[in-house]
Amino acid sequence: MVGLSVHAFPVEIVEVIIDWMDDPDVLLSLALTSKAFYSLLVPRHTQARILRLPLYARCAWLALANDPRLARNIRSLEIVSLHPVDEKQSLFPNFDDDCLHCSARLSSGYVDIPSGNKFQQDSETLLMAAIKNMANLTSFRWKTNLYSTHLKPSEDVWSQLASSCPNLTEISVRESTGGVSYLWDREILSMSNLTVFEFETTNVPCYPWDFTRMGPMLRERCPGLQRLHLILQYDYSLEVLPADISDAILAGRWPHLSSLKFSNVSSTPEAFVAFLHAHPGIVNLAFDNFIACYPIPDLEDESPFAEDDPLPAPLACDPGILPNLNNLVCCPGPAIDILAATLQSTAGERRIAVKIWLMEVNPRLQAFIDFAKENTSLEVSSLDHLEKAVDLRDDTMLAEVAHRYYV
Incomplete structure (x- = not known):
């Protein structure tokens, strides 16, 4: 068995082994090792995963x-x-x-x-x-x-x-x-x-x-x-x-x-x-x-x-x-x-990172x-926007923040 090439195995067995390889970079590297592997892997494995x-x-x-x-x-x-x-x-x-x-x-x-x-x-x-x-x-x-x-x-x-x-x-x-x-x-x-x-x-x-x-x-x-x-x-x-x-x-x-x-x-x-x-x-x-x-x-x-x-x-x-x-x-x-x-x-x-979800000016917003x-330690998105909405009592601005950030 010494020196036995993987190409000596039936294609079905080689594909079973390849099935365990999930990393696309590994698949591509293997495909570039020989024409035989390239024909086996591209595109049936490299593009089908x-x-x-x-x-x-x-x-x-x-x-x-x-x-x-x-x-x-x-x-x-x-x-x-x-x-x-x-x-x-x-x-x-x-x-x-x-x-x-x-x-x-x-x-x-x-x-x-x-x-x-x-x-x-x-x-x-x-x-x-x-x-x-x-x-x-x-x-x-x-x-x-x-x-x-x-x-x-x-x-x-x-x-x-x-x-x-x-x-x-x-x-x-x-x-x-x-x-x-x-x-x-x-x-x-x-x-x-x-x-x-x-x-x-x-x-x-x-x-x-x-x-x-x-x-x-x-x-x-x-x-x-x-x-x-x-x-x-x-x-x-x-x-x-x-x-x-x-x-x-x-x-x-x-x-x-x-x-x-x-x-x-x-x-x-x-x-x-x-x-x-x-x-x-x-x-x-x-x-x-x-x-x-x-x-x-x-x-x-x-x-x-x-x-x-x-x-x-x-x-x-x-x-x-x-x-x-x-x-x-x-x-x-x-x-x-x-x-x-x-x-x-x-x-x-x-x-x-903190994003505030709010549709209207809230007593706890300030x-x-x-x-x-x-x-x-906090990174608050649109803090200036929230402050301005509170100052202006502008619910529309808050709705914009909610729409932008929630999902």
């Missing part, structure tokens, strides 16, 4: 459905709204500007819908056939202005991911059709072993947000969760708080959690503070005024739900909370409470501005 394609790239899905060996090379798949005109997919000879299926678009790279729901249903079906062969897929991202709803829940993309991709650890969804979200009752809420779960939508739910499926999925089946982002839609005409996640989500404990974002979900102050204390590894934290909040009672109506937006309640944070925090986005009151506690034991040792000026 990460794919960004629109849903209507039907020729690509057909090629992957018919070539299981190629599909097994894919690690990351992102469905996008833009036609990747700047990323030529030489893996698929038919995927070019002359392909009717893949190049139909309105303008500036946006994909058009040639024949409505039937065309989308056919595209989803081909995508499912391709995913069926992606046994090594680890990351799936849905970043498109379409939603996959034209197939039965038991036969859609999410079901195929759950059944065909055992190595899947990252799920990221951003839907922005402006319509109704139907994903909440799909198999996206039945995954296991996720390290990343991001769900962002501008769509209203087909029924009120219900965390009875998501909660157990994350708490019981995803112990290695590292990133959790929930950016939901909320009907502000309702005089109630958004759905409470105190028991469903904040009861979870994930030792490796480093990034947390919440929008348009609510919680009790006690549950939120307990969660923060239990997750000292959080580096990035963002939440809006519904987290740890209480409603402001109307002066004429002492009912628990007021017409005004709720203000976050004071947070009773112990010194040293979130010792690894690097980035914070929230309202001024919670910002003071969290930062004052964490800086008690870490002041001067690191820098914390207090935060004074607090930020006194703490040189």
Whole structure:
């Protein structure tokens, strides 16, 4: 066996070995060692590990459905709204500007819908056939202005991911059709072993947000969760708080959690503070005024739900909370409470970037501005802008800050 070349092994065995190589630079270096490795790796490995394609790239899905060996090379798949005109997919000879299926678009790279729901249903079906062969897929991202709803829940993309991709650890969804979200009752809420779960939508739910499926999925089946982002839609005409996640989500404990974002979900102050204390590894934290909040009672109506937006309640944070925090986005009151506690034991040792989320002049905004000026460990975005808004009582300027920085 001394001096036996790797080229003496069958191609199938060599590809199994190559499957363990995830670093693109390593793959490229190996490809440059010989013509044999070059022909084996380029483009089937060097270009197939990460794919960004629109849903209507039907020729690509057909090629992957018919070539299981190629599909097994894919690690990351992102469905996008833009036609990747700047990323030529030489893996698929038919995927070019002359392909009717893949190049139909309105303008500036946006994909058009040639024949409505039937065309989308056919595209989803081909995508499912391709995913069926992606046994090594680890990351799936849905970043498109379409939603996959034209197939039965038991036969859609999410079901195929759950059944065909055992190595899947990252799920990221951003839907922005402006319509109704139907994903909440799909198999996206039945995954296991996720390290990343991001769900962002501008769509209203087909029924009120219900965390009875998501909660157990994350708490019981995803112990290695590292990133959790929930950016939901909320009907502000309702005089109630958004759905409470105190028991469903904040009861979870994930030792490796480093990034947390919440929008348009609510919680009790006690549950939120307990969660923060239990997750000292959080580096990035963002939440809006519904987290740890209480409603402001109307002066004429002492009912628990007021017409005004709720203000976050004071947070009773112990010194040293979130010792690894690097980035914070929230309202001024919670910002003071969290930062004052964490800086008690870490002041001067690191820098914390702070962005303030606020839609109107708040009683605690001036207090935060004074607090930020006194703490040189903080880097506050648009502090001058906030001061000017307070001086002018200009809510429009604050809304601009919120829009720019929150998500």
